[in-house]
Amino acid sequence: MSGSPQPVRVPLDGLPARVTVYEVGPRDGLQAETDLVPTAAKVELCHRLYDAGVRDLEVTSFVPPSWIPQLADAADVVAALDVAPGSRAVALVPNLRGLERAWQSGLDDVAVVVSATEAFARANLNTDRATAVARSVETTRAARSQGTRVRGYVSMAFGDPWEGEVAVEAVVSAAVALHAAGCTTVALGDTIGVATPGQIARVVGAVLDAGVPVAGLALHLHDTYGQSLSNVLEALRMGVAEFDSSVGGLGRCPYAKGATGNLATEDLVWMLHGLGIETGLDLDALAATTAWLAGVRGRPAPSRVARALNAATTDPATQEAPAT
Amino acid sequence: MSGSPQPVRVPLDGLPARVTVYEVGPRDGLQAETDLVPTAAKVELCHRLYDAGVRDLEVTSFVPPSWIPQLADAADVVAALDVAPGSRAVALVPNLRGLERAWQSGLDDVAVVVSATEAFARANLNTDRATAVARSVETTRAARSQGTRVRGYVSMAFGDPWEGEVAVEAVVSAAVALHAAGCTTVALGDTIGVATPGQIARVVGAVLDAGVPVAGLALHLHDTYGQSLSNVLEALRMGVAEFDSSVGGLGRCPYAKGATGNLATEDLVWMLHGLGIETGLDLDALAATTAWLAGVRGRPAPSRVARALNAATTDPATQEAPAT
Numbered sequence: 001m002s003g004s005p006q007p008v009r010v011p012l013d014g015l016p017a018r019v020t021v022y023e024v025g026p027r028d029g030l031q032a033e034t035d036l037v038p039t040a041a042k043v044e045l046c047h048r049l050y051d052a053g054v055r056d057l058e059v060t061s062f063v064p065p066s067w068i069p070q071l072a073d074a075a076d077v078v079a080a081l082d083v084a085p086g087s088r089a090v091a092l093v094p095n096l097r098g099l100e101r102a103w104q105s106g107l108d109d110v111a112v113v114v115s116a117t118e119a120f121a122r123a124n125l126n127t128d129r130a131t132a133v134a135r136s137v138e139t140t141r142a143a144r145s146q147g148t149r150v151r152g153y154v155s156m157a158f159g160d161p162w163e164g165e166v167a168v169e170a171v172v173s174a175a176v177a178l179h180a181a182g183c184t185t186v187a188l189g190d191t192i193g194v195a196t197p198g199q200i201a202r203v204v205g206a207v208l209d210a211g212v213p214v215a216g217l218a219l220h221l222h223d224t225y226g227q228s229l230s231n232v233l234e235a236l237r238m239g240v241a242e243f244d245s246s247v248g249g250l251g252r253c254p255y256a257k258g259a260t261g262n263l264a265t266e267d268l269v270w271m272l273h274g275l276g277i278e279t280g281l282d283l284d285a286l287a288a289t290t291a292w293l294a295g296v297r298g299r300p301a302p303s304r305v306a307r308a309l310n311a312a313t314t315d316p317a318t319q320e321a322p323a324t
Numbered sequence: 325m326s327g328s329p330q331p332v333r334v335p336l337d338g339l340p341a342r343v344t345v346y347e348v349g350p351r352d353g354l355q356a357e358t359d360l361v362p363t364a365a366k367v368e369l370c371h372r373l374y375d376a377g378v379r380d381l382e383v384t385s386f387v388p389p390s391w392i393p394q395l396a397d398a399a400d401v402v403a404a405l406d407v408a409p410g411s412r413a414v415a416l417v418p419n420l421r422g423l424e425r426a427w428q429s430g431l432d433d434v435a436v437v438v439s440a441t442e443a444f445a446r447a448n449l450n451t452d453r454a455t456a457v458a459r460s461v462e463t464t465r466a467a468r469s470q471g472t473r474v475r476g477y478v479s480m481a482f483g484d485p486w487e488g489e490v491a492v493e494a495v496v497s498a499a500v501a502l503h504a505a506g507c508t509t510v511a512l513g514d515t516i517g518v519a520t521p522g523q524i525a526r527v528v529g530a531v532l533d534a535g536v537p538v539a540g541l542a543l544h545l546h547d548t549y550g551q552s553l554s555n556v557l558e559a560l561r562m563g564v565a566e567f568d569s570s571v572g573g574l575g576r577c578p579y580a581k582g583a584t585g586n587l588a589t590e591d592l593v594w595m596l597h598g599l600g601i602e603t604g605l606d607l608d609a610l611a612a613t614t615a616w617l618a619g620v621r622g623r624p625a626p627s628r629v630a631r632a633l634n635a636a637t638t639d640p641a642t643q644e645a646p647a648t
Contacts, residue, residue: 007549008482008489010522012558028648067645094646113646124645153648158332165332189648193632196598197557198334220648225331226591226628227598230553233521234336260628267550274520274551304550304584308517321391321448322418322437324352324477324513324544 004284004309007274016241018278020056021268022187022218023049026077027058027092028262029250031068033297039073041296043080048292049247050084052285058111061092062101078105090151094125099139103148110143111151111187112136114178116171119162120155120191133174137181144182152178153220157188157203158195171203172210179212186212187244190231193224193260197234204238218242221263223249223302228263229271236275243268248290248301264303266290284309328608328633331598340565342602344380345589346511346542347373350401351382351416352586353574355392357621363397365620367404372616373571374408376609382435385416386425402429414475418449423463427472434467435475435511436460438502440495443486444479444515457498461505468506476502477544481512481527482519495527496534503536510536511568514555517548517584521558528562542566545587547573547626552587553595560599567592572614572625588627590614608633 026046030037046059059081065072074091083089092111093099102110114133115121121129140150157171175186188203195203200219208214219235221228221244232243245268251261266286272279283305290306300307350370354361370383383405389396398415407413414433417423426434438457439445445453464474481495499510512527524543532538543559545552545568556567569592575585590610596603607629614630624631 005483005485005518007518007520008523010520010526012522012525024648031647061646063646092646092648113648124647126645155646155648159329161329187648191647194329194331196331196334196595198336198599199332201336202334223628224632225594226550226588227553227595229551230557230595233554233557260631264550270549271520271551271554275522304547307584308548321450322385322387322416322479323355323448323515324348324416324437324479324511 006283007270009274009276011276015236015275015277016239018241019236019272020242021054021265021272021279021281022056022058022242022244023054023247023265024058024220024244024262025049025246025248025250025265027061027071029246030070031061032250032252032261033070036070037296039076039080042073042077045289045293046077046081046089048285048289050087052289053279053281055087055280056090057088058090058092062098063092063094075101075105078107093139095135096139096142099143108146108148110148111153112139112178112183113153113155114174116154116156116166116174117160117163120160123162124155129170133177137177140178140181140183150183151185151187152183153187153189154178155189155191158190158199159192161192168203168206172206175207175212176210179216183216185216185218185242187218187220189220190222193222193227195221195231196227197230200231200234201238204235204240208238214239215241218244220244222251223260223263229267232263232268232271247286248293248306249303250293250301260302264301264306266303266305266309270305330607331594333598333600335600339560339599339601340563342565343596344566345378345592345596345603345605346380346382346566346568347378347571347589348382348544348568348586349373349570349572349574349589351385351395353570353572354394355385356574356576356585357394360394361620363400363404366397366401369613369617370401370405370413372609372613374411376613377603377605379411379604380414381412382414382416386422387416387418399425399429402431417463419459420463420466423467432470432472434472435477436463436502436507437477437479438498439479440490440498441480441484441487444484447486448479453494457501461501464502464505464507474507475509475511476507477511477513478502479513479515482514482523483516485516492527492530496530499531499536500534503540507540509540509542509566511542511544513544514546517546517551519545519555520551521554524555524558525562528559528564532562538563539565542568544568546575547584547587553591556587556592556595571610572617572630573627574617574625584626588625588630590627590629590633594629
């Protein structure tokens with residue numbers, strides 16, 4: 001076998017022919033970095049991702065710098081971006097003030113966040129659940145009134161570190177509110193990475209039953225418990241065709257120190273290409289970006305595909321026998 | 325939420341109610357360790373696994389010590405084992421000589437290996453594909469004639485580092501030969517961890533169509549490319565109810581230095597329990613075993629569930645906001 005390994009393509013019946021891989025590495029991934037990443041490296045990361053075929057890219061977050069010092073350079077990153085033709089640059093905005101800063105930077109593609117649980121709304125969004133929804137609905141309406149595209153995240157949709165199991169009705173009502181307010185896409189977030197495929201079937205099924213169209217639904221999975229790809233497979237069977245991931249699996253679980261972060265783009269793309277699903281992404285270019293980023297960060301990223309593709313192959317003759 | 329996290333149980337229709345988790349950590353995991361692990365630690369590992377509920381345990385391999393110095397103490401490990409009532413201790417045997425050594429040690433539960441490809445047979449089994457099958461068939465018949473239980477591995481069933489794509493017919497003929505010779509279980513091995521769910525459906529379907537009963541079929545997956553659990557999910561839909569894994573994800577890919585090893589038992593059990601499938605295993609005891617083993621090995625194992633369960637939880641108030 002010459003060249004770098006690629007998955008053998010064997011489609012399964014009934015899955016989407018094409019999937020949107022929504023890349024969150026520069027925002028959700030870098031947000032978790034303790035050491036400040038230079039602005040120029042963030043910009044280069046975005047450009048490398050566009051070059052690897054990424055069309056849907058969340059580039060930063062317009063939050064108060066005191067909340068996330070790592071993203072204090074949001075406007076500088078956007079100003080230096082050369083967005084590829086046909087590609088998107090999206091910024092997360094927590095409220096109207098964030099939306100205004102995104103507009104000032106020249107972006108007209110934003111994302112808002114709500115929580116499916118009270119505990120997370122209070123701990124992370126500094127308000128109660130209902131107020132967080134009202135704030136994001138207000139932000140979404142203001143954005144849509146100017147033709148700005150809006151993505152709505154529902155965080156903690158499958159589990160919560162304080163409350164444990166999350167009420168399906170809470171996820172549904174949040175998703176319906178975001179959709180009704182004009183969000184183009186509603187992304188259900190497994191913020192702590194605990195979901196298994198039965199939960200995906202139950203929660204996604206309930207959101208679809210409530211009238212959110214499947215074409216406007218995405219899954220935002222963290223790989224904390226290594227469950228992401230089986231959840232993607234289940235969602236594909238339900239017709240979901242947009243999944244969030246971060247290059248290299250950058251990011252972390254905000255509530256378990258040392259645990260892994262977002263679903264890695266390379267791991268997702270390996271499965272999708274293996275299933276014969278088009279993504280427009282170049283696996284080797286993604287793995288090369290992860291290798292470059294390891295140099296910037298001073299440590300490797302957790303993506304298993306990136307590790308395998310970037311690993312030195314060893315001499316078969318030196319291997320233990322027999323292997324299974 | 326008090327106590328350690330557990331998956332929320334939400335079954336999916338049509339999956340087995342109970343699954344056998346066949347633990348290969350002491351054999352396939354330790355086989356990959358460069359530094360010699362003390363015999364006493366190997367024995368303690370086996371006892372900890374039995375205590376965690378493991379009933380099907382591959383404890384070592386009776387191969388010539390020159391092949392795998394790490395397993396040169398196979399007879400000593402078996403002699404020191406206190407096998408829990410109702411539990412199995414299995415040893416891999418490459419040939420009749422290995423079977424005799426297993427018998428001498430007091431074991432009557434063994435595993436044999438064949439290759440689905442010529443390249444792997446030559447590189448790893450030191451013979452051609454047909455001779456490897458003949459040798460394992462001969463070993464299986466000899467074992468069965470004495471009432472010894474035999475498991476048959478088909479290595480490289482989904483991809484090969486030299487040949488790339490593997491002919492489905494080669495997997496089928498090897499599986500049928502092992503089944504016909506008397507193997508109680510045939511385990512299809514994704515030795516380099518490249519398979520995706522469409523391949524599982526195709527290869528497992530072909531093996532079942534050829535007459536190997538689903539109750540006698542297992543999957544032996546490596547997580548090199550992070551694909552294992554989506555492959556398990558697909559196989560569960562086909563009725564497969566036995567999966568191999570190693571505690572902590574111990575082991576490695578023999579052909580990619582630095583890549584990860586076997587599917588981690590904890591990651592598998594998280595998904596199975598989340599799906600409401602019984603395993604008889606105690607997730608916390610498994611993660612505690614992995615934490616203990618990290619001390620023995622001097623480095624952590626790759627299991628994501630073990631890392632999350634063993635991670636220090638962090639103060640929610642110090643977390644970045646907003647998180648998705």
